[in-house]
Amino acid sequence: xxxxxxxxxxxxxxxxxxxxxxxxxxxxxxxxxxxxxxxxxxxxxxxxxxxxxxxxxxxxxxxxxxxxxxxxxxxxxxxxxxxxxxxxxxxxxxxxxxxxxxxxxxxxxxxxxxxxxxxxxxxxxxxxxxxxxxxxxxxxxxxxxxxxxxxxxxxxxxxxxxxxxxxxxxxxxxxxxxxxxxxxxxxxxxxxxxxxxxxxxxxxxxxxxxxxxxxxxxxxxxxxxxxxxxxxxxxxxxxxxxxxxxxxxxxxxxxxxxxxxxxxxxxxxxxxxxxxxxxxxxxxxxxxxxxxxxxxxxxxxxxxxxxxxxxxxxxxxxxxxxxxxxxxxxxxxxxxxxxxxxxxxxxxxxxxxxxxxxxxxxxxxxxxxxxxxxxxxxxxxxxxxxxxxxxxxxxxxxxxxx
Amino acid sequence: xxxxxxxxxxxxxxxxxxxxxxxxxxxxxxxxxxxxxxxxxxxxxxxxxxxxxxxxxxxxxxxxxxxxxxxxxxxxxxxxxxxxxxxxxxxxxxxxxxxxxxxxxxxxxxxxxxxxxxxxxxxxxxxxxxxxxxxxxxxxxxxxxxxxxxxxxxxxxxxxxxxxxxxxxxxxxxxxxxxxxxxxxxxxxxxxxxxxxxxxxxxxxxxxxxxxxxxxxxxxxxxxxxxxxxxxxxxxxxxxxxxxxxxxxxxxxxxxxxxxxxxxxxxxxxxxxxxxxxxxxxxxxxxxxxxxxxxxxxxxxxxxxxxxxxxxxxxxxxxxxxxxxxxxxxxxxxxxxxxxxxxxxxxxxxxxxxxxxxxxxxxxxxxxxxxxxxxxxxxxxxxxxxxxxxxxxxxxxxxxxx
Numbered sequence: 001x002x003x004x005x006x007x008x009x010x011x012x013x014x015x016x017x018x019x020x021x022x023x024x025x026x027x028x029x030x031x032x033x034x035x036x037x038x039x040x041x042x043x044x045x046x047x048x049x050x051x052x053x054x055x056x057x058x059x060x061x062x063x064x065x066x067x068x069x070x071x072x073x074x075x076x077x078x079x080x081x082x083x084x085x086x087x088x089x090x091x092x093x094x095x096x097x098x099x100x101x102x103x104x105x106x107x108x109x110x111x112x113x114x115x116x117x118x119x120x121x122x123x124x125x126x127x128x129x130x131x132x133x134x135x136x137x138x139x140x141x142x143x144x145x146x147x148x149x150x151x152x153x154x155x156x157x158x159x160x161x162x163x164x165x166x167x168x169x170x171x172x173x174x175x176x177x178x179x180x181x182x183x184x185x186x187x188x189x190x191x192x193x194x195x196x197x198x199x200x201x202x203x204x205x206x207x208x209x210x211x212x213x214x215x216x217x218x219x220x221x222x223x224x225x226x227x228x229x230x231x232x233x234x235x236x237x238x239x240x241x242x243x244x245x246x247x248x249x250x251x252x253x254x255x256x257x258x259x260x261x262x263x264x265x266x267x268x269x270x271x272x273x274x275x276x277x278x279x280x281x282x283x284x285x286x287x288x289x290x291x292x293x294x295x296x297x298x299x300x301x302x303x304x305x306x307x308x309x310x311x312x313x314x315x316x317x318x319x320x321x322x323x324x325x326x327x328x329x330x331x332x333x334x335x336x337x338x339x340x341x342x343x344x345x346x347x348x349x350x351x352x353x354x355x356x357x358x359x360x361x362x363x364x365x366x367x368x369x370x371x372x373x374x375x376x377x378x379x380x381x382x383x384x385x386x387x388x389x390x391x392x393x394x395x396x397x398x399x400x401x402x
Numbered sequence: 403x404x405x406x407x408x409x410x411x412x413x414x415x416x417x418x419x420x421x422x423x424x425x426x427x428x429x430x431x432x433x434x435x436x437x438x439x440x441x442x443x444x445x446x447x448x449x450x451x452x453x454x455x456x457x458x459x460x461x462x463x464x465x466x467x468x469x470x471x472x473x474x475x476x477x478x479x480x481x482x483x484x485x486x487x488x489x490x491x492x493x494x495x496x497x498x499x500x501x502x503x504x505x506x507x508x509x510x511x512x513x514x515x516x517x518x519x520x521x522x523x524x525x526x527x528x529x530x531x532x533x534x535x536x537x538x539x540x541x542x543x544x545x546x547x548x549x550x551x552x553x554x555x556x557x558x559x560x561x562x563x564x565x566x567x568x569x570x571x572x573x574x575x576x577x578x579x580x581x582x583x584x585x586x587x588x589x590x591x592x593x594x595x596x597x598x599x600x601x602x603x604x605x606x607x608x609x610x611x612x613x614x615x616x617x618x619x620x621x622x623x624x625x626x627x628x629x630x631x632x633x634x635x636x637x638x639x640x641x642x643x644x645x646x647x648x649x650x651x652x653x654x655x656x657x658x659x660x661x662x663x664x665x666x667x668x669x670x671x672x673x674x675x676x677x678x679x680x681x682x683x684x685x686x687x688x689x690x691x692x693x694x695x696x697x698x699x700x701x702x703x704x705x706x707x708x709x710x711x712x713x714x715x716x717x718x719x720x721x722x723x724x725x726x727x728x729x730x731x732x733x734x735x736x737x738x739x740x741x742x743x744x745x746x747x748x749x750x751x752x753x754x755x756x757x758x759x760x761x762x763x764x765x766x767x768x769x770x771x772x773x774x775x776x777x778x779x780x781x782x783x784x785x786x787x788x789x790x791x792x793x794x795x796x797x798x799x800x801x802x803x804x
Contacts, residue, residue, distance in 0.1 A: 007469070007486060359744075361432055361440075361751050363776060377773075379782035381467060388468030392750040399748055400465055401472035401485065402495050 005080065005241050007165040007400065010387055017329035017394040018313030019288045020280070021386075023078060024316055025071075026298030028351040028370060032306055039235040039297075039306060039341060040352065041369040043313040048368040051331065055356030057365040058378025060386065062337050068348045074117025075258045079238060079291075079339070080387030088261070089230020094163045096257025098155050102232045107171045107200060110228045110268045111154075111162045112179065113138060113221035114187075116212075122183050126160045127221040135162060138221055141214050147203050164207065164226065172197040177227035178208055187225055202230070237263025238289065242391060247283060249276045250293035259291055273312075277319040284326060288313065298346075301339030309341055330357040332386060333368070350380055357393035407482065407643050409802070410790055416645040419731035419796040422682070422692045423788075425480060426718055427473075428700030430753040430772060434708055441699075441708060441743060442754065443771040445715040449722040450756070450770040453733065457758030458781025459767040462788065464739050469606025470750045476738030477660045482694075482789030490663070491575065491632020497565045498659025500557050504634045509568045509575045509602060512630045513624035515540060516562070516589075518614075524585050528562040529623040537564060540623055543616050549605050566609065566628065571614060574599035579629035580610055589627055598746025606631070640691065644793055649685060651678045652695035661693055675714070679721040686728060703741030704748075711743055732759040732795045734788060735770070752782055757796035 027206050029038035034238075062069045062077040063084065068281065072093055088096075091108035102108060113135065115124040117352060130138075136156040142164075143154040150168030174197040178187045186391030192201040204226065211224040238246045240263070249258030251271045259266055265287070269279040273294060294316055298322035323331065334353035337346050352373040363377030378389070391397045429441035445679065464471045464479040475485030475494055490498075493510035504510060517526040533538075538558040544566075545556040552570030559565060576599040580589045592610065594603040606628065614627045640648045642665070650661030653673045658798065661668055667689070671681035675696060682692050696718055702711035725733065736755035739748050754775040756767075765779030780791075793799045 005468070007466075011469075296474035359432065359749075361772065364773065375777065377776055378467075379461075379776075381782075385467040386467065389750075390468075392470065397468060397470060397750070399470045399472050401475035401490075402491065 004082070004384070005236060008237075008391070008397070009079070009161065009241045010327045010402055011398040012243045012391060013396055013398055015384060015394070015396050016288065017396060018284070018288050018290075019330040019390050019394050020292065020323060021078065022292045022294070022320075022323070022333045022389065023075070024294045024297050024313065024333065024335050026301045026337060026346065027335025028338025028340070028347070028349050029301065029309070030340035030342045030349070032342070037177055038370050039309040041371065042316065043310045045313060045317040045368060046325065047324060048333065049078070051320070051324065051333065051356050052354045052368040052372070053366040054362060055331075055354050056360045056363050056378050057352065057354045057368065057373045057376030059350035059373050059376070059380045060334060060353050060383040061350050061380065062383040064382070066348050068346050069337040070346070071254055071336060072258060075255065077383035078334070078336055078386055079205055079262050080241065080384055081235065081262065082384055086233070086235060088233055090228025091163065091173075091230040092232055094157060094161070094228070095165060096261070097254040098157055098163060099253035099256065100153070100163065100165060102156060103167065104232060105167070105171060107166045107173045107231055109164050109204070109226045111164050112225045113160045113162070114223050114225050115220040116187070116223040120186050122180060122185060122187060122225070124220060125179070125183060125225060129159045129364060130221050132156060132158050133161060134221065138215065138218060142211055145207070145210065147206050147272070148153045150203050152207060160221070166200070166203060171200050172233045173200070173229045175201045175204055176227050177229070179225035179227040179373070183293070187223065190226070200229070219364065233261065235262055239263050241374045242289070242387065242396070244289040245287050246289035247287040248293070248347075249279045250291070251276060252295045253328070255262065255295070256298045273315050273319050277322050281322060281326060295314070297335070298339045301341050302345055304341050304344040306341035330355065330390050332390050334386065352385065353378065355389060355393060359393055359395070404470055407483070407638060410482070410516045410793070410799070411638075411643045413800040413802050414645045414793060415644065415800055417798050418690065419798060420686070420690050420692075421646075421732040421792050421796050422694065422725060422730045422734070423480065423792065424694045424696070424722075424725070424733065424735045426696045426699050426715065426735065426737050428703045428739060428748065429737025429750050430523050430740025430742070430749070431703065431711070432580065432742035432744045432751070440709040440772050441501050441703070441782070442715055443773065443802065445712045445719065447715060447719040447770060449719045450727060450735065451768060453722070453726065453735065453758045454756045454770040454774070455768040456764060457733075457756050458618070458762045458765050459754065459756045459770065459775045459778030461752035461775050461778070461782045462755050462785040463689045463752050463771070463782065464735060464785040466784070468750050470743055470748050471739040473656055473738060474660060476785070477657065479785035480664050480736070480738055481664050482786055483644065483664065484786055488635070488637060490635055492630025493565065493575075493632040494634055496563070496630070496635065497567060498663070499656040500559055500565060501655035501658065502555070502557060502565060502567060504567065505569065507569070507573060507593070508632055508635055511566050511628045512566070513556075513564045513566050514581065514627045515564070516616075516625050516627050517622040518589070523586050524582060524587060524625070524627070526622060527581070527585060527627060529765060531561045532556060532623050536623065537562060540617065540620060544613055547609065547612060549608050552605050554609060562623070568602070568605060573602050575602070575631040575633045575768070577603045577606055577631050579631075579751070581627035581629040589625065602631070615788040618629060623631070637664055641665050644691070644789065644798070646691040647689050648691035648693065649689040650693045650695070653678060654695070656694045657697070666693060674705050675717050679724050683724060683728060699737070700741045703743050704746055706743050706746040708743035732757065732792050734792050736788065744800045753804060755780060755788065757791060757795060761795050761797070
């Protein structure tokens, strides 16, 4: 049976109209007990409110009611890919997050520096959370190895976390983790889960053995644990599905990597909110779809900093006026999930969305907020349906059936 | 896993209660910029409003958010059939649209009269859009042929379009199109896509050759292009699924044909709105489900005629009083899709729905309009769920599970 992406692919058409998807990471929040208002409701957002008044609003569930999305599933949903069936391995996700340029055939794994005792049993899976600087030093000791014509890249992530990428012929990700996920036992032997992964298991095991030797005198980080061996997935691109020429503006590597996985071109940009909007404007004529990612809201939410999150939303609102002035045919503003400052982390709460286009059948919502969106014309719907809606509003979808 | 139709089939029961599904084709609209009101919101509709006040309202997505339904998918959804998995071939759909009575085993194809140059290359796929009268004349030249004991029916549709139906033993629709979908090339050779279609490909090819000879002196319509070979699909009937005895009242052939495909009896009726309501009333005792189809709203929308669409909605409202007076147990009023006059075509916007029954748990909506339905008790939901709701409100569904 035809799945949803096939359906969209069969009716999508290329046209000059332009769509902008502005993702304010972790946008949704929870009300601050004293004021009863969320971060978005507290922020002064004249431009978002004006757009909400002219457009149509609602609430999305990125993955499903009650499900708290990680960054990858949240964004895959926004791009129209069912985040449950389109899976990205942990190693690949971690590699993407460091801006590592994975090639087809590479196998990536997520690594921890850990502590083993004199008997070889894991006593601390995180090696006392060594500093990121220390992690980078140790990675240098292991980086650049070659084992049986397979080249190894070892790159720091943060604290005790690193990635290792294996590049060579005939590698398969179908091997087991060495991370035992508990202390008091030895690292597990890496084994092939299918016969075609024999070579990979041998090379990964030799890497672990080499790491043990090299790190022997670097207690507490005297061993490595590996998990999530995976290869870059083959997703149909947004060009194939939607016949779009899509570009991404994102200052964090994870989001650039996710955009690359679905075939977007990643534009060079600065780290500020103004920089990102300026990059979009400079490249406006060359693409017909823009994904613009704002990270600060999520970080502030994770830090539990309600006021900082409010401030960043206000900065985005301010920058938005520039985007509105160039009059894209469709503007969508939403988030990949909620990150309420009160919860200090991602959450399952549905995320406000506004869609503006000439053809959107406006509702009566005149303020962009969680509570106002509740009575919006888009209702509450799965995040994967944003792209079909945006495409329809850009008049980029033919009629289905006669 | 049990699909939705199997579930309904397992709990549906026959009973004397009666359901009327009034489909106002292309009902949903977009607000006229000066008034901010849609066609339905502009129309004076005391009867619909009264029914909305006593009933429960909402908005449906016939196929899905962002998807603009053709007439066939839109109606299949209203009858409870998933329009993505229940597919109707183009030839069959076209035949249905001319009121042609397809028998099991018939293969129907959609045809174009086209122009070929002296080298046999297609120079105009539509033969200069010849008149419907001319098309009928040319069809007469080809109609009634018999090739290898297969009888051919050639019937005009509109302008350059016609249908050809092949009736005989052992025909398969699994053959390729002859329409190359471009000019400057020869018509494509019709080939069997599976071995059981060898006979069909041979007969279709001989028909094309015969047409070339017959039409040689009828430039610009000197050749035919065929596509969408298909057979009448085997859908479970509404009688099987719902245990209903259903009847259709529709003045346009396409909708009579769709109703036949799902097992409805098609009643003879006149072309006016009053005629259709009168037909329903005359046949009221003989059936327990009525599909009443109003075409004019869609045609007015496609013509971009806002005021005419408003006028037709008012006529329907007027006629509705007769229906209300005979007190069906369940009345559902909705559309198969939106056709905003501003867009001059079908659109993806959700369609207002009202359901009235003694058991409907009324909401606070007191006006039948796109904006009022937004806060209706039915919420926003897929069109395929209308039939289960109507059946439940007619007390025709048993409890599921013990």
